[in-house]
Amino acid sequence: MTERPPMKAINLDEKFALITEYFTPKIIAEHNGHYVKITKIKGEFVWHDHENEDELFIVLKGRLVIQFRDGDVVLNPGELFVIPRGKEHCPIAEEETHILYIEPAGTKHSGEVDAELTKHELEWI
């Protein structure tokens, strides 16, 4: 785990350039017990929810569809959405999509679902 330098801006393009695998979130900052994470995705993740945590998603590149049981939310670059706690969802992206998201530090990216894509330990970059 590498902490970010304390007194320097964090450049998102530089951080995304370090990511080589899809569905492998990295931590880039921490504030008030929340982690700021970035991830590249392509394809479909897994259906899951987070019982006690809202998740804020911001799309920076590509196109993200957040599938819900009662409909989809589509995010293009420069758009954000808060997934309410307890609401089952499944992200999917046809093309490579870059996402910044923020959630409480202990949140597991696939909730209580232990899937092939689940990462149990997230690294700082």
Next chain:
Amino acid sequence: MTERPPMKAINLDEKFALITEYFTPKIIAEHNGHYVKITKIKGEFVWHDHENEDELFIVLKGRLVIQFRDGDVVLNPGELFVIPRGKEHCPIAEEETHILYIEPAGTKHSGEVDAELTKHELEWI
């Protein structure tokens, strides 16, 4: 106060287009007791701190200098920075600068400093 529609992406360009005054933050989303706020600034704000709240800043347009007593942090578009709680700071921007920032819902944008630029009630847009 207008709540955002619950199941639609929030477009940042559309929200920024609604802002007509500098140093007048608007709330666009809420997650885990934090507000997501956007603001346009030009010029210098006021020196202040937030005793118990870290503030996450993301610059989307322009150039933000966060002045600290021990040095400056410069943020260009696509860069972010967490201002640690208790650390006195003063944002300044020579050109019009668009900022998204996130902090606990009760945080006052000028801390305990009551300045001419202080806004006491923030609106949702």
